[in-house]
Amino acid sequence: MFISKFRWVAPIALMLSASFLASCGLPGVGPTKNQIFAGSVQREGDAFVVAVNDRVTRATAVVPALGFSDTLRHASIQSADIIRPGDTLGLTIWENVDDGLLAGEASNATILESVQVDGSGFIFVPYAGRIKAAGNTPEAIRRIITEKLEDQTPDPQVQVRRTAGDGATVSILGSAGTQGVFPITRPTRTLASMLASAGGVGMSPEIAQITLTRGNQSETIWFEDLYDNPELDIALRDGDRILVEADQRSFTALGAAGSQTRLTFDTRTLSLVEALAQLGGLSPTTADPTGVFVFRNEPAEISNIVLGRNDLVGAQRLIYVLDLTEPNGLFVARDFLIRDGDTIYVTEAPIVQWNRTIASITGTLGGAQGLTTAATGGTLGE
Incomplete structure (x- = not known):
């Protein structure tokens, strides 16, 4: 009788100790899902926690709008024979x-x-x-x-x-096919033709951005937009500076994702599914697919739409949460766009936290498995 009671008392005591240690905060990759929810505005925290659905994906689907102003677009074609000082x-x-x-x-x-x-x-x-x-x-x-x-x-x-002398010239810098100073000739009096003369862009066209600086004014356009829409092409002027560079937007990944790192966008629009794929997916041994979070400082106009309010002013801290195990989970993640500066955080599965807690008591993961066996009806001697 005494042995039978002892067989149950020991596991219960260990589980209580495990619960106590867990509440004290054992090492981990970051906050748990419950801790994130506990920091929400709804619980007197400082961030809004929002479950992502189709309405939220539509409200947050914002892609940077790049393009030239009417001032540049409506400038007339300049003669290629303009004389300049020094000629x-x-x-x-x-x-x-x-x-x-x-x-x-x-x-x-x-x-x-x-x-x-x-x-x-x-x-x-x-x-x-x-x-x-x-x-x-x-x-x-x-x-x-x-x-x-x-x-x-x-x-x-x-x-x-x-x-x-070369007459009117422009300078091309960055990741162009060829960098240097180029004269504005009859065949190269527009931005697109000048880029073609310089060898195009030395990167994936999908992430290439072209910035033109004229005096103190700088404006940027996506290379693909310039290529696909001839009406967006602009006339060049003497002294223009053309910078070709890759998209500088980036996001950070933490927690139980495939890797913890900072990555730049490899496409103009990047969904959460694509971002996770860049990271190597979720960790198969530690990740909790029900706790995928995206931390973002959201502009007031979007925050009000997402939260169904109209009284928010200034950028708001929003934490978007997705459960990939739901029937529509992967579709929602595919439609939810990642934006510049986002932090993707994947929580650990509860069993990982449990095993870490038990291992801190028993010293080994095997001890944790033995405790589980004992707690479910086995004997300490078995």
């Missing part, structure tokens, strides 16, 4: 007289080579004076010089050509 011009001037202003007695043509455009954008032409060259095409400069000379010599004929 060198060649001038030929014909005069319709034997002894002209510039030409000698033996010739009615005057050739001026190596006329450099100064830092202020001007050139000097005898009898025509200082001419604004920078910002003009050779044809426009020809007309200006002709008008200046025709009052002093009959019917002057002028030819203007660039002999050195």
